[in-house]
Amino acid sequence: xxxxxxxxxxxxHQRSPSFxxxxxxxxxxxxxxxxxxxxxxxxPESRSVRSQTLGQSPDSFSNNSASIxxxxxxSSSLVGSLLTGGSRRASLFKANPGNANDxxxxxxxxxxxxxxxxxxMNLVVKFDEIVDGGFLAPYGVHDDERKxxxxxxxxxxxxxxxxxxxxxIPLEDYDDYDYSDYELLKxxxxxxxHQPYPENPEKFEDVPGVKGLSMSQLSDNNNIETFVDQTLxxxxxxxxxxxxxxxxxYKRKCVWQEQENERYxxxxxxxxxxxxxxxxxxxxxxxxxxxxxxxICFLYYPKNLNISRCCQQPICTECFVQIKRKEPHFKxxxxxxxxxxxxxxxxxxxxxxxxxxxxxxxxxxxxxxNFGITYAPPxxxxxTGLGAELRPCEYxxxxxxxxxxxxxxxxxxxxxxxxxxHSLPATHDSVVTSDSIxxxxxxxxxxxxxxxxxxxxxxxxxxxxxxxxxxEEEKKIEKLEEEMLEQAIKLSLQDNQAKxxx
Amino acid sequence: MSALPRRxxxxxxxxxxxxxxxIKTNIPDDDNLRYLTVEMEGPAGSPFAGGVFxxxxxxxxxxxxxxxxxxxxxxxxxxxxxxxxRICLDVLKDxxxxxxxxxxxxxxxxxxxxxxxxxxxxxxxxAELCKNDNAKYCxxxxxxxxxxxxxEPKE
Amino acid sequence: xxxxxxxxxLEELEKGEKGGSxxxxxxxxxxxxxxxxxxxxxxxxxxxxxxxNRIYSVEIECDSTYPDKPPKVKFVSKINxxxxxxxxxxxxxxxxNTMKNWKRSTTMEDILLDLRKEMITATNKALPQPAEGSxx
Numbered sequence: 048x049x050x051x052x053x054x055x056x057x058x059x060h061q062r063s064p065s066f067x068x069x070x071x072x073x074x075x076x077x078x079x080x081x082x083x084x085x086x087x088x089x090x091p092e093s094r095s096v097r098s099q100t101l102g103q104s105p106d107s108f109s110n111n112s113a114s115i116x117x118x119x120x121x122s123s124s125l126v127g128s129l130l131t132g133g134s135r136r137a138s139l140f141k142a143n144p145g146n147a148n149d150x151x152x153x154x155x156x157x158x159x160x161x162x163x164x165x166x167x168m169n170l171v172v173k174f175d176e177i178v179d180g181g182f183l184a185p186y187g188v189h190d191d192e193r194k195x196x197x198x199x200x201x202x203x204x205x206x207x208x209x210x211x212x213x214x215x216i217p218l219e220d221y222d223d224y225d226y227s228d229y230e231l232l233k234x235x236x237x238x239x240x241h242q243p244y245p246e247n248p249e250k251f252e253d254v255p256g257v258k259g260l261s262m263s264q265l266s267d268n269n270n271i272e273t274f275v276d277q278t279l280x281x282x283x284x285x286x287x288x289x290x291x292x293x294x295x296x297y298k299r300k301c302v303w304q305e306q307e308n309e310r311y312x313x314x315x316x317x318x319x320x321x322x323x324x325x326x327x328x329x330x331x332x333x334x335x336x337x338x339x340x341x342x343i344c345f346l347y348y349p350k351n352l353n354i355s356r357c358c359q360q361p362i363c364t365e366c367f368v369q370i371k372r373k374e375p376h377f378k379x380x381x382x383x384x385x386x387x388x389x390x391x392x393x394x395x396x397x398x399x400x401x402x403x404x405x406x407x408x409x410x411x412x413x414x415x416x417n418f419g420i421t422y423a424p425p426x427x428x429x430x431t432g433l434g435a436e437l438r439p440c441e442y443x444x445x446x447x448x449x450x451x452x453x454x455x456x457x458x459x460x461x462x463x464x465x466x467x468x469h470s471l472p473a474t475h476d477s478v479v480t481s482d483s484i485x486x487x488x489x490x491x492x493x494x495x496x497x498x499x500x501x502x503x504x505x506x507x508x509x510x511x512x513x514x515x516x517x518x519e520e521e522k523k524i525e526k527l528e529e530e531m532l533e534q535a536i537k538l539s540l541q542d543n544q545a546k547x548x549x
Numbered sequence: 550m551s552a553l554p555r556r557x558x559x560x561x562x563x564x565x566x567x568x569x570x571x572i573k574t575n576i577p578d579d580d581n582l583r584y585l586t587v588e589m590e591g592p593a594g595s596p597f598a599g600g601v602f603x604x605x606x607x608x609x610x611x612x613x614x615x616x617x618x619x620x621x622x623x624x625x626x627x628x629x630x631x632x633x634x635r636i637c638l639d640v641l642k643d644x645x646x647x648x649x650x651x652x653x654x655x656x657x658x659x660x661x662x663x664x665x666x667x668x669x670x671x672x673x674x675x676a677e678l679c680k681n682d683n684a685k686y687c688x689x690x691x692x693x694x695x696x697x698x699x700x701e702p703k704e
Numbered sequence: 705x706x707x708x709x710x711x712x713x714l715e716e717l718e719k720g721e722k723g724g725s726x727x728x729x730x731x732x733x734x735x736x737x738x739x740x741x742x743x744x745x746x747x748x749x750x751x752x753x754x755x756x757n758r759i760y761s762v763e764i765e766c767d768s769t770y771p772d773k774p775p776k777v778k779f780v781s782k783i784n785x786x787x788x789x790x791x792x793x794x795x796x797x798x799x800x801n802t803m804k805n806w807k808r809s810t811t812m813e814d815i816l817l818d819l820r821k822e823m824i825t826a827t828n829k830a831l832p833q834p835a836e837g838s839x840x
Contacts, residue, residue, distance in 0.1 A: 188554070191611050219555050242552075249809055343613060343647045345556040366647065369614050373643070411648040584708055607711045618711045622738065632736040635714065 160268060160292060167296055169199035171303045172214070172240035174311035175324040177432040177439055178206050179425055180334045180349065181213025187242035188217060188344050188365040197368045197484045207434040209424035211479050212353050212364045216240070217346035221338050228332055235331045240311055244301045251294035255287075262302060265295045323438045330431060330442035341366055343411065353422045356471045356478045357415035370418055370481050372488050375405050375495045403499065405492045408481035417473035419480035489538055497531045557582055557608055560651055572655050583608040587619075587655060591698065592663035596690035597625065600698025604634070604658070606651065616645035617654060624697045626690040628667045628676035636661070637671040706808060712771055713740040716811055728816035730764070741766055743775075745816050750823040754833040755783075762819070764812055774803040777815060782834040785822050793840030795819075 172184045183203040185195065205211040216238045226234065251257070256274030257265070264270065271291050275284050313319040326334075334349035341352060341363035352361035408418045424430065431437040473480050482488060561582045564574040571590040576582060587604040591597025602623040609615055619641065621634035629637040640649060640657050670676030679686040707715075717740070720730045730745035743764040749755025761780040779793035787799035797803045802810060802818040822828055 189611075189614055191614060194611075194614060217555075249807075252807065252809075343556075344554070345559050360648075370647070409646075411646040414646070605708075605710060607708055609707065618714070620710070620714065624738075633714070633717075633732075633738055633740070 164296060166199050167300045168303065169203065170195060171300065171307055173307050174240060174314060175321040177324050178213040178434065179430055179432060180326050180330050180439060181215040182240070183214065185214050185365050185368065186216055188346060189369050194369045194371065198486060201484050201486070202368060205479055209430070209434070210422055210477065212351065212422050214364050215348045217344070217348055217365070218335065218338060219346065221347040231335060232328055232331055235335060236315065240308055241304050244304065248297070251297060254290050254294040256291045257294045257298055262299065265299055268292065323440045324432065326439040327442045329444045330439055333444065351423050353420035354467060355410050355412055356419040356421060356473065356475070357410050358413040358470065359467060360412040362420060367420055368484060370408050370411060371485055372405050372408050372481070375403050375492045377402055378404060403492065403496050405488055417480055417482070419473050419478040421467060421471065421477045493531055493534055497527060500527055553582055556613060561585060564651060569652055569655060572659060589655065589659055591694060592659055595663040596687040597662045597694050597698070600694040602698050613647040616641050617651060619654065619658070624693060626675060626693040627662065628665050628670040628672055628679050629661060631671045635671065637669065709768065709770055710740065713766060716813070719813065725813060725817060727820060728813065730812050730816060743812060745812065747816050747820050750820050753824050753829060755823045758836055762816070771808050774806040775812065777803070780839055782838040782840055784831045784833050785828050787822060
């Protein structure tokens with residue numbers, strides 16, 4: 048195999064540096080960028096969104112904001128940008144922090160919406176974002192949106208780096224049938240990239256401003272206001288705005304996935320771009336002939352599921368990304384926990400915000416704290432797709448036969464490094480922990496604490512002198528915000544450094 | 550979720566086909582595998598022995614990432630089970646793990662009947678009695694078992 | 705495959721026990737009723753209206769059709785609203801949108817909160833209110 052990049056140009060697809068760079072660690076950053084750019088040429092709409100995101104830096108915010116709003120939102124929007132990470136984080140640090148004062152009042156919600164939109168785009172399964180026959184986004188075994196809030200950029204990179212098993216399309220009833228090769232291939236080739244989405248989920252039923260709108264209308268957040276019931280209170284309007292945005296995003300995600308399915312089925316028929324990313328029959332068979340059942344979702348995946356770092360139990364990536372810390376909560380002396388932080392009253396909890404805690408995720412099998420896994424990828428010679436030399440269509444068994452010991456069991460079996468038989472610490476280089484794919488938990492905890500402090504302080508002052516916030520309280524809050532902000536930046540920098548040093 | 554997850558189909562069918570000894574599971578509605586009814590025998594040596602207690606169980610949308618919802622329909626006198634049949638058990642709350650199964654949960658509940666935990670009670674009066682006058686507690690629990698959980702022999 | 709009645713009611717009960725909203729409350733009329741049919745609710749009168757600082761009691765009956773069908777709701781405290789039958793205190797479903805356009809996801813809390821909103825609609829605001837503390 049030579050340099051494969053030029054072949055991709057011939058196939059009509061955007062040249063992807065991640066292929067030519069192979070898996071050298073120095074190019075890790077670059078690869079991640081190329082992956083997201085790659086994904087954006089799928090539908091015109093997402094491309095415009097992407098460029099918007101990339102183009103937006105704090106200096107581009109206009110000056111027309113009220114200074115009060117500027118002060119109040121500065122912290123949250125800055126923290127918000129830190130959390131979204133990636134290229135924008137870099138531009139943020141270059142910008143003069145003084146500029147943040149001028150940021151537009153609504154910037155925080157605009158940024159949040161954009162971040163959410165990008166996250167959803169990265170949850171769309173794309174057939175040509177393929178790693179060893181698996182994908183960079185979940186099939187949708189667990190459809191709970193609240194638990195798909197992992198950092199998509201980190202997870203995608205971990206998969207390309209072969210540190211986490213790719214999201215393979217699961218098989219339902221593999222054990223019930225004795226498939227011939229022909230039948231198994233037929234089943235595999237008829238699979239969708241993502242489980243079908245429910246048409247009208249109950250929570251979005253009757254949400255205005257969704258039905259009958261075109262994709263471009265749905266993506267235009269500026270028209271949301273025209274659908275908001277103006278008789279509602281300020282708070283109710285805010286809730287409705289959020290709901291409309293979420294309902295639209297859901298619908299758009301469904302359409303994005305449909306478009307992807309369409310591209311996929313065209314590619315399978317030998318049409319469109321990137322047909323080289325369709326796995327060869329041999330690749331399919333080598334993967335799924337040796338299926339393994341995930342003990343949590345009971346579905347079949349190609350062998351070498353991720354293995355828990357502590358007790359060496361298998362877990363598919365689909366289930367792994369679902370496991371996370373509990374939301375910040377209070378624990379009373381009886382061990383009872385209160386997760387409904389938003390509705391808690393200051394009198395219920397003594398010195399409340401400091402008592403707020405976040406408990407790490409435990410291993411589902413042996414309850415060891417700081418859940419983490421390792422993944423044993425296929426050997427380099429037979430890796431395909433992103434971060435590999437071979438393209439999925441080029442995978443041939445003979446290639447493998449030339450390179451590995453012929454005595455090794457069946458010839459369709461993927462030879463991998465031997466399974467680990469001892470436990471590893473959460474800090475080990477090869478371990479991917481639950482916290483590492485949701486690195487913002489600490490900042491979230493601080494933010495929740497800050498929100499609570501603010502609310503309690505306000506409630507107390509209203510109680511005392513029936514004014515909104517006394518000047519003294521205001522100073523206190525301001526000071527708090529500064530502290531929180533410093534803390535958040537510090538954490539984020541540490542996080543950045545940790546990543547760079549990896 | 551549009552289709553029923555593989556795990557729910559497999560788990561419920563297995564429970565019916567291959568039941569845990571002393572615990573019978575039924576699927577009242579074949580079109581709704583998320584709702585099960587259970588008949589549980591009181592553990593031997595406990596004041597609930599000889600009784601058959603019915604429970605209902607629902608697998609929420611998020612199962613197995615969230616625990617099943619379950620309650621007793623037969624009244625019983627127990628510090629960790631309230632008058633509505635709600636069960637205070639750690640594995641049903643914050644100690645839930647997606648690696649647990651319905652089977653595991655039912656066994657834990659059966660075990661709870663035999664080994665009440667009055668230090669973490671749902672009903673403080675029952676817990677007090679259980680701690681301070683265990684003989685009396687067992688007597689009342691036996692009475693309730695007789696009254697509600699043992700079918701009257703028909704003449 | 706929606707959540708069955710009993711578990712849905714247990715969820716609502718739990719939320720009510722925790723005291724979700726600060727302007728209404730609700731709970732089982734009889735804490736030992738395993739069928740969870742009869743409920744009591746209270747609504748704090750809407751501010752800036754004749755209802756301010758009043759507390760209204762209501763009875764809610766969730767029969768076996770709940771939550772597929774709305775529960776029966778009846779004011780115990782006298783109140784003069786367009787959607788309340790002035791002889792029995794019962795809610796006239798046709799005149800109360802939340803129950804007229806019932807959705808399975810609507811909860812008792814939603815009903816109580818929406819009844820509170822009814823108190824300050826233009827038509828209702830003009831209505832004379834009975835003496836505080838009188839009952840139907």
